[in-house]
Structure formats: C-alpha cells, structure tokens
Amino acid sequence: MVVNKPAIIIYVQKPDEDLLREVCAGIEEEGVLFQVQTHEGDLDALAYDAANESMLGAGIGMTGVRLAMQMQRLPRGKNVFELNAPAFWQCRNLGANSARAIKKMPFKSIYQTETIN
Amino acid sequence: MKLIAGVDIGNSTTEVCIGAVGENGYFRFLSSASRMTTGTKGTLPNVLGIKAALEEAMDRIHQPLSALDLVRLNEAAPVIGDTAMETITETIITESSMIGHNPSTPAGAGEAVGELLFLENIWKGKPGVPYIVAAASKFSYEEVAARLNQHIPELDVRGLILQADEAVLVENRLSKKMPIVDEVRHISRVPEGKLAAIEVALPGTSIRMLSNPYGIATLLGLNAEETKSVTPIAKSLVGKRSAVVIRTPHGNIRENILPAGEIVFHGEKEANVNIDAGADKIMETLASAGEIRDIDGERDTNVGNMLRRIKTSMADVAKEHEGDSEIRITDILAVDTLAPVEIAGSLAGETCMEKAVGIAAMVKTQHLPMQKIAERLEQELHVKAVVAGVEAVMASLGAMTTPGTKLPLAILDMGGGSTDAAVLQPDGSVKTTHQAGAGELVSMLIQTELGLHSRTTAEQIKKYPMGKVESLFHMRLENGSMQFFEESIDPRYYGHVVLLAPGEMLKVEEDIPMEKILEVRRDAKRKVFVRNALRALEIVAPDHDLRKIPNVVLVGGSAEDFEIPEMLMEVLADYRIVCGRGNIRGVEGPRNAVATGLLLSYLG
Numbered sequence: 001m002v003v004n005k006p007a008i009i010i011y012v013q014k015p016d017e018d019l020l021r022e023v024c025a026g027i028e029e030e031g032v033l034f035q036v037q038t039h040e041g042d043l044d045a046l047a048y049d050a051a052n053e054s055m056l057g058a059g060i061g062m063t064g065v066r067l068a069m070q071m072q073r074l075p076r077g078k079n080v081f082e083l084n085a086p087a088f089w090q091c092r093n094l095g096a097n098s099a100r101a102i103k104k105m106p107f108k109s110i111y112q113t114e115t116i117n
Numbered sequence: 118m119k120l121i122a123g124v125d126i127g128n129s130t131t132e133v134c135i136g137a138v139g140e141n142g143y144f145r146f147l148s149s150a151s152r153m154t155t156g157t158k159g160t161l162p163n164v165l166g167i168k169a170a171l172e173e174a175m176d177r178i179h180q181p182l183s184a185l186d187l188v189r190l191n192e193a194a195p196v197i198g199d200t201a202m203e204t205i206t207e208t209i210i211t212e213s214s215m216i217g218h219n220p221s222t223p224a225g226a227g228e229a230v231g232e233l234l235f236l237e238n239i240w241k242g243k244p245g246v247p248y249i250v251a252a253a254s255k256f257s258y259e260e261v262a263a264r265l266n267q268h269i270p271e272l273d274v275r276g277l278i279l280q281a282d283e284a285v286l287v288e289n290r291l292s293k294k295m296p297i298v299d300e301v302r303h304i305s306r307v308p309e310g311k312l313a314a315i316e317v318a319l320p321g322t323s324i325r326m327l328s329n330p331y332g333i334a335t336l337l338g339l340n341a342e343e344t345k346s347v348t349p350i351a352k353s354l355v356g357k358r359s360a361v362v363i364r365t366p367h368g369n370i371r372e373n374i375l376p377a378g379e380i381v382f383h384g385e386k387e388a389n390v391n392i393d394a395g396a397d398k399i400m401e402t403l404a405s406a407g408e409i410r411d412i413d414g415e416r417d418t419n420v421g422n423m424l425r426r427i428k429t430s431m432a433d434v435a436k437e438h439e440g441d442s443e444i445r446i447t448d449i450l451a452v453d454t455l456a457p458v459e460i461a462g463s464l465a466g467e468t469c470m471e472k473a474v475g476i477a478a479m480v481k482t483q484h485l486p487m488q489k490i491a492e493r494l495e496q497e498l499h500v501k502a503v504v505a506g507v508e509a510v511m512a513s514l515g516a517m518t519t520p521g522t523k524l525p526l527a528i529l530d531m532g533g534g535s536t537d538a539a540v541l542q543p544d545g546s547v548k549t550t551h552q553a554g555a556g557e558l559v560s561m562l563i564q565t566e567l568g569l570h571s572r573t574t575a576e577q578i579k580k581y582p583m584g585k586v587e588s589l590f591h592m593r594l595e596n597g598s599m600q601f602f603e604e605s606i607d608p609r610y611y612g613h614v615v616l617l618a619p620g621e622m623l624k625v626e627e628d629i630p631m632e633k634i635l636e637v638r639r640d641a642k643r644k645v646f647v648r649n650a651l652r653a654l655e656i657v658a659p660d661h662d663l664r665k666i667p668n669v670v671l672v673g674g675s676a677e678d679f680e681i682p683e684m685l686m687e688v689l690a691d692y693r694i695v696c697g698r699g700n701i702r703g704v705e706g707p708r709n710a711v712a713t714g715l716l717l718s719y720l721g
Contacts (some may be wrong), residue, residue: 030285073589
C-alpha cells in the first residue's frame with residue numbers, strides 16, 4: 001500500500017531545474033514538506049492531479065518554464081496562480097503560497113514587484 | 118398640485134425629500150435621495166450636491182427639476198465639526214540598537230549573545246569569541262549556510278540575522294542549531310563589532326528574555342543605570358516573536374513625553390487641563406467650566422497647534438459671513454487612544470504603540486450663510502428657494518413620523534461631525550444642544566489604532582461587518598458563523614479579513630487579526646457615541662434628569678450603523694428610556710428626518 005506523506009505534490013514534465021529549486025525553497029521556508037514527481041498531462045492536469053493527490057490539498061504543476069498552483073476541490077483548469085517564464089522571486093512566492101494555502105495564511109504577491117526587498 | 122422639496126445639508130451628507138401638496142391640503146410624500154455634501158457645510162459649494170440630490174429624487178418620479186415649485190432649506194445649526202489626533206509620547210532611538218518584529222517564519226528558538234559580525238568578514242573572526250553573524254540578501258541561503266558550516270568548527274557562532282526571508286532554509290542546511298531572525302530590512306545599519314543579544318520565541322509564544330528589562334540586563338551584562346535606560350526597548354518588544362537588542366554604549370533610547378500642553382476652556386469659569394491627564398479628566402474639566410465661549414490650547418504645543426489647525430480649516434466658512442471673522446470652538450470631545458508609530462531609527466520597520474489623544478471639536482459661527490445658498494440655488498434652478506425652519510425642530514418633526522412615538526420626544530441626531538439632541542415638548546417648545554464628536558471621530562480612531570493607511574478603509578471597517586476567508590469556498594463571519602459559497606472565492610481574498618459591503622467584498626490590506634479589528638471598532642463607537650449620547654441628553658432633559666425622557670429616537674447617518682443603536686439602547690435601558698433607530702415616515706429608516714420635517718412644517 002502506498003502511503004502519502006503530508007506534503008505538497010509537485011508534478012513536473014521536463015522542468016527548468018533553477019525555477020523548480022526556487023519553488024521548493026519557497027515551500028521549505030514556510031516549513032511544509034513537498035514531493036517532486038514526473039507525471040503525464042498538460043499543465044492544468046498536472047496541477048489538478050497534484051492538488052488532488054496531496055493529502056494537504058495543494059499542488060503545483062510545472063512543464064518547462066510554465067507553472068500553475070492548484071488547490072483541492074477547485075475545477076480543473078481554474079488554477080489559483082499561473083506563471084510563464086517567471087523571475088526567481090515569483091517562483092519563491094508561488095512555492096510559499098502553496099504552503100500558505102494549507103496554513104490558511106494570506107498569499108504573498110506573485111505578479112507585482114513591490115513585495116521583494 | 119404643487120411639488121415641494123425639503124433640503125437638509127449635513128456635515129457629510131445632503132438629504133432631500135419631495136412631496137406633493139394639493140389645493141385642499143392633501144399631502145403626499147413622493148421621493149427622497151441623499152448625496153455627499155460638497156464643500157464645508159453652509160458654504161456655496163454645497164449647491165452642487167443639493168442639485169445632484171434633487172435631480173436624483175426628481176428622476177425617481179420621472180419629473181424634470183423645473184417641475185419643482187418650492188425648495189425649502191433648513192436653517193442649519195451653525196456648528197461644524199472637525200477632528201484631529203496628536204500623539205503625546207514618542208520613542209526615539211538615536212543609534213540603531215534593536216530589532217523587534219514578527220517575521221512570519223524565523224527559525225531556531227532560544228536566546229544567544231555574541232559580537233556582531235558581517236558574513237563577508239567572517240574570515241576575520243577569532244576563535245573563542247561568541248559571534249552573531251549578519252548576512253545581507255545578496256548571499257543566497259545556500260551560500261550563507263555553506264560559509265557558516267565552513268567556519269563553525271573553529272568559530273563560535275551563536276546566532277544569525279538575515280535580510281532575506283530565508284531563516285528556515287538556512288537552518289535546514291546548518292550543521293549547528295541556533296536562533297535565526299530574518300526579514301530585517303535595513304541590515305546594513307547593524308553596527309558591526311557591538312555586543313548583541315538575539316532571541317527567537319518558541320512557536321505559538323512570544324519572546325521572554327528581551328521583553329524584560331532584567332532579561333536584557335542578564336544577557337548583555339548591564340548595571341542598574343543601564344537597565345533603566347533599556348526599559349523602553351523591553352516595552353516595545355513585548356509580544357514579538359523575535360528580537361535583537363544591540364548594546365551601544367553611547368546609543369540613546371528614550372521615551373519622550375512631548376510637550377503636549379494645556380487646553381484652556383473659556384467658559385462661565387476659566388479652567389485648564391493638561392492633555393496628559395487623559396480624556397476623562399479633560400471631559401470632567403470641560404463640564405466644570407459651564408457654558409463654553411471658546412476653547413484654546415497653549416501656544417507652541419501639540420494641542421495648541423491642533424486646535425489652531427481646526428480653527429484655520431473653519432476659517433473659510435467665517436469668511437463667507439462678513440463681520441464674523443472670529444472662529445470659536447464651543448465644544449470638544451476628547452478620547453484616549455493608542456497609535457502605532459514607526460520608531461525613529463528602527464532596523465526592520467518596528468512600531469511602538471504611543472499614547473495619543475483624539476479630539477473632535479465643534480466650531481460655532483454666528484450664523485451660517487444659508488440665505489446665500491438659497492439665492493444661488495434660486496438662480497441656478499429657477500425655482501423659488503427659501504430658508505425655513507431650525508434644524509433641530511425640523512428633525513424632531515420628522516422623527517415624530519416614526520411609528521410608536523409620543524410627546525415629549527427626544528431625538529439624538531448622530532451625524533458625521535456632531536451629535537445633536539433635542540427634546541420636543543407637547544406644548545411645541547424645543548430644547549436643543551450640539552455636541553462635538555460623531556462618525557468622523559470614530560473613523561479617525563479606527564484608522565489610528567489599527568495603523569491603517571487610508572481613511573476610506575477605516576470608514577468601511579466602521580460601516581460593514583466582516584469575515585475571514587478561510588478557504589476558497591467559505592468564510593468565518595465575525596459572529597462566529599460560517600458562510601459557504603458555490604463558486605470559489607477569488608484567491609486574492611484568501612486568508613484575508615474582508616468587509617462585507619452590499620454586493621461586494623472589500624479586502625483589508627493590512628494583516629490584522631479579525632478579533633483585533635472587532636475590538637477596536639466596537640471600542641471606538643462606544644467611546645464616542647455612548648459618552649456623547651449621555652452628555653447630550655443630560656443637557657436637554659427636563660431638570661437634566663434622563664429619567665424624565667420617555668422615548669429617544671435615533672436619527673442621522675450614524676443611526677444607520679449596524680451596532681451603534683444597540684449599544685445606546687443597552688445603556689439607555691438603565692434609565693427606562695425607550696430608545697431605538699428611527700423610521701421616518703415608516704419607510705425611510707433613520708435618514709431624511711430634517712428634510713421630512715421641512716415639508717411637514719410647510720403644511721403647518
């Protein structure tokens with residue numbers, strides 16, 4: 001029997017390793033576990049499946065330099081956040097937000113530059 | 118049949134009401150509307166708002182403005198309210214010597230003491246000396262961890278201060294456990310080489326050592342004199358999750374008591390009171406001075422400047438009325454409050470709750486130039502406009518249309534700028550009073566106590582109940598109940614406190630717990646309205662005995678509030694007074710009392 005750890009699932013297809021590392025750092029800083037696995041499907045499917053597979057209820061999909069964050073029970077394709085070829089800080093905050101979704105904390109800003117110091 | 122309009126210009130809103138009068142005295146209310154008052158009450162710019170409100174009301178009955186036969190303006194009470202706030206203490210740090218804030222994710226726990234050392238200079242460190250390392254955000258978490266791990270075998274590194282939000286990331290890669298404070302914005306201001314104490318609280322608790330003067334003394338080895346001087350630091354660190362205190366021998370931290378000054382009441386008796394004494398004492402002194410002619414502040418002090426500012430901003434009204442250049446403040450309402458003020462010289466944007474006094478003042482002019490407004494209105498609309506009726510009498514007449522009332526009837530008109538009370542006796546005599554302090558003072562208190570950036574947010578907090586978005590499908594309302602949604606909530610609202618305005622949700626940008634907002638909101642309303650209601654009713658009550666008033670009708674904008682009427686009802690119930698929100702003509706709610714009274718008085 002496969003037992004899932006309480007972790008955020010990240011389903012990837014040929015991910016950009018640098019961006020992925022930032023996403024993971026964002027989750028780690030918030031103190032939440034994560035798992036990275038390869039998975040089949042388009043970006044929406046990756047994020048949707050990841051969120052539903054995660055027992056914490058949050059998941060991230062990534063193909064190349066495109067990223068999407070999803071939460072359980074949201075319909076497929078209705079991603080909470082989507083990024084295309086983002087900057088490092090955006091990835092960091094996307095990761096942090098997937099963790100904050102679980103912690104029920106307000107999201108960090110992803111699209112504006114004002115929050116980075 | 119004639120169409121008649123009643124117009125009431127208030128401090129914040131202008132209300133109109135339209136009625137039709139037949140030949141045989143037959144009378145019917147047709148429509149009403151309200152708009153923001155344009156300009157200061159009683160000045161010519163008001164005409165703009167009046168026209169807009171009239172247009173809206175006439176539009177509802179599909180008539181052009183020109184169909185009006187008569188416009189009746191109220192003889193507005195010649196009082197205008199204004200508010201001001203001034204802090205009376207301030208904390209100044211002349212040399213950066215502390216960090217105390219709530220980063221969302223510090224790492225490690227416990228306290229440590231050591232000499233401050235920047236990461237780039239770590240090679241200069243000497244073995245055997247305890248260090249606290251500070252790293253700027255130009256170093257990535259991996260670099261910070263790698264460099265430290267490399268030096269940890271020979272150097273005694275006790276703690277870490279980071280500029281970036283990476284405490285947990287660094288901790289997970291370090292070979293030694295230590296407290297780590299992150300998100301320190303101005304890390305370059307950290308004085309290298311000085312002795313520092315660092316503390317990170319266990320999850321769910323706040324710091325214990327650095328928020329205690331003796332704790333600081335223990336860690337940094339201070340003598341009694343020095344311990345006394347760090348007390349303001351300890352005070353400002355209470356409740357923080359992480360903190361750093363740096364020992365700077367010549368650093369100077371002090372809590373200044375600003376020269377707040379005295380308020381001078383020129384009344385039946387001259388009386389003065391220091392603003393430091395607090396709101397209760399100020400109000401007591403005010404009451405003891407009897408009827409007030411003017412109120413002044415000591416020159417070149419905070420309160421002096423504050424009262425002068427209020428007078429200056431009122432000067433434009435006086436100018437419109439020749440021969441009355443002197444502005445006199447005839448009433449104030451003082452309220453104690455706390456304001457979070459950013460500490461001068463802070464490293465991470467720390468704030469300190471400073472004592473402050475909020476004051477609403479009321480300016481009495483001899484007479485407002487209402488006649489001029491009426492003339493201008495007549496020119497622009499080509500409709501006859503007259504000034505008719507005193508505001509308080511009109512409001513009482515309007516309030517009488519509330520079902521279930523009888524004479525003698527007291528009204529409490531709670532507007533934006535002032536709280537007015539009147540008692541209408543069965544013989545038609547009316548006794549009135551105007552008190553400073555109403556809705557705008559409440560907004561100001563909410564804004565300062567919560568440290569909000571915009572007054573608009575404060576006003577929205579005052580007006581609407583709130584909830585916290587706990588998931589994308591539900592929110593917890595302020596009364597504890599849950600509301601569920603079929604469609605998912607916009608993720609921008611997630612985890613935030615939102616205000617439930619009709620038809621939309623407004624996000625509170627600041628990260629303040631809902632409980633705190635609730636407490637501040639209720640407290641502000643109570644401080645202003647309960648005190649003012651009792652003060653005003655006592656003046657107008659027969660023999661100044663509240664028990665001789667059988668019923669009180671609440672009217673005005675603030676009576677529409679979702680909790681103020683209940684608060685007053687609770688307090689006034691002790692005096693066996695029937696008190697409740699008015700319902701003008703059985704349909705209008707607490708609004709439109711004066712405008713309605715103006716129409717009724719036309720009928721005689």
